[in-house]
Amino acid sequence: MSSVLEHLLDVEEQQQPKIQIKNLRKESDDGKLQILKGITVDIPKGMVVGIIGPSGSGKSTLLRAMNRLWEPPSSSVFLDGVDICNLDVLSLRRKVAMLFQLPALFEGTVADNVRYGPQLRGIKLTDDEVGKLLLMADLDASTFKDKSGAELSVGQAQRVALARTLANSPEVLLLDEPTSALDPISTENIEGALMKLNKNQGMTLIMVSHSIKQIQRMADVVCLVVDGEIVEVLKPNQLSQANHPMARRFLELSS
Numbered sequence: 667m668s669s670v671l672e673h674l675l676d677v678e679e680q681q682q683p684k685i686q687i688k689n690l691r692k693e694s695d696d697g698k699l700q701i702l703k704g705i706t707v708d709i710p711k712g713m714v715v716g717i718i719g720p721s722g723s724g725k726s727t728l729l730r731a732m733n734r735l736w737e738p739p740s741s742s743v744f745l746d747g748v749d750i751c752n753l754d755v756l757s758l759r760r761k762v763a764m765l766f767q768l769p770a771l772f773e774g775t776v777a778d779n780v781r782y783g784p785q786l787r788g789i790k791l792t793d794d795e796v797g798k799l800l801l802m803a804d805l806d807a808s809t810f811k812d813k814s815g816a817e818l819s820v821g822q823a824q825r826v827a828l829a830r831t832l833a834n835s836p837e838v839l840l841l842d843e844p845t846s847a848l849d850p851i852s853t854e855n856i857e858g859a860l861m862k863l864n865k866n867q868g869m870t871l872i873m874v875s876h877s878i879k880q881i882q883r884m885a886d887v888v889c890l891v892v893d894g895e896i897v898e899v900l901k902p903n904q905l906s907q908a909n910h911p912m913a914r915r916f917l918e919l920s921s
């Protein structure tokens with residue numbers, strides 16, 4: 667499976683993958699359920715990877731292993747060739763950041779939220795820097811910087827959460843259904859901001875989504891996860907050619 671993404675996308679096989687996953691396994695705490703059954707995949711830098719599959723198939727668990735929101739076994743997830751278990755967890759999470767389904771803003775203003783991450787490292791962002799980060803998340807600083815979280819719509823709050831994440835200069839963004847709580851216009855705003863980050867900065871995006879249409883709009887490649895395994899890796903325009911019976915059924919019901 668590992669070379670399939672590179673083959674599909676015609677990228678150089680020698681290039682060091684940004685994220686490499688080798689035989690990643692997870693069992694439930696009581697040992698009764700195999701949640702991930704040996705996932706192996708290489709994700710090249712700058713790729714937009716969509717992860718789709720039925721509910722409970724292990725998509726979020728897979729995503730959360732990549733920045734140690736659960737601790738994967740050692741030697742199963744690598745960032746730039748380094749086992750993530752050997753990295754400082756906070757610096758890993760700055761490089762491999764997660765945007766969740768629902769934004770949880772901290773108390774204070776939008777600008778306070780954006781400044782939060784760098785401040786933890788003793789860096790105070792200027793107003794100009796805050797404005798640039800808000801703009802990257804498609805928000806106008808003069809309108810939003812002094813508002814509190816309570817004054818924002820969910821879509822606006824999600825864009826603030828994105829700007830706050832970007833303040834840590836991530837190299838990889840993990841997106842767990844980032845627009846499923848948003849209306850179509852907010853969805854378009856977030857998608858546009860994410861695609862610009864990918865195109866302009868080469869940011870690698872790995873996105874779980876229940877929306878096949880969203881995956882088709884954004885992803886370079888799609889991993890179909892069924893029952894704890896990646897059963898197919900396809901280009902978004904080849905989804906109708908999936909072979910796995912569960913994947914086919916899922917796609918038929920989703921389209």
Ligand SMILES: Nc1ncnc2c1ncn2[C@@H]1O[C@H](COP(=O)(O)OP(=O)(O)OP(=O)(O)O)[C@@H](O)[C@H]1O
Pocket residue numbers: 693694695696699701719720721722723724725726727728
């Ligand atoms: N720590 C845990 N202990 C026991 N079961 C777990 C644990 N974590 C996840 N699970 C189970 O593992 C399976 C995969 O969960 P996961 O949230 O990764 O699926 P998903 O594909 O993201 O689902 P959805 O699309 O509904 O969000 C589910 O059956 C879930 O209940």
